[in-house]
Amino acid sequence: MKINEHRCPANHPCPAVRVCPVKAISQKGFGLPSINNDVCINCGKCIKFCPMRAISA
Numbered sequence: 001m002k003i004n005e006h007r008c009p010a011n012h013p014c015p016a017v018r019v020c021p022v023k024a025i026s027q028k029g030f031g032l033p034s035i036n037n038d039v040c041i042n043c044g045k046c047i048k049f050c051p052m053r054a055i056s057a
């Protein structure tokens, strides 16, 4: 998974952090979240969840 920095406003707590079942998404402050692809199981929940459509495979 990857996060499109042009779509993510990076100005709020990322709600997708909470939907990831394996805690692969992390965020420092309100900054651009990052996805640990070593942990990600490609479930796709974050892609469907992000209202900004900032996350893609």
Ligand code: SF4
Binding pocket: 001, 019, 020, 021, 022, 023, 024, 025, 035, 039, 040, 041, 042, 043, 044, 045, 046, 047
């Ligand atoms: S695809 Fe699933 S496991 Fe991977 S980062 Fe998104 S929510 Fe987490």
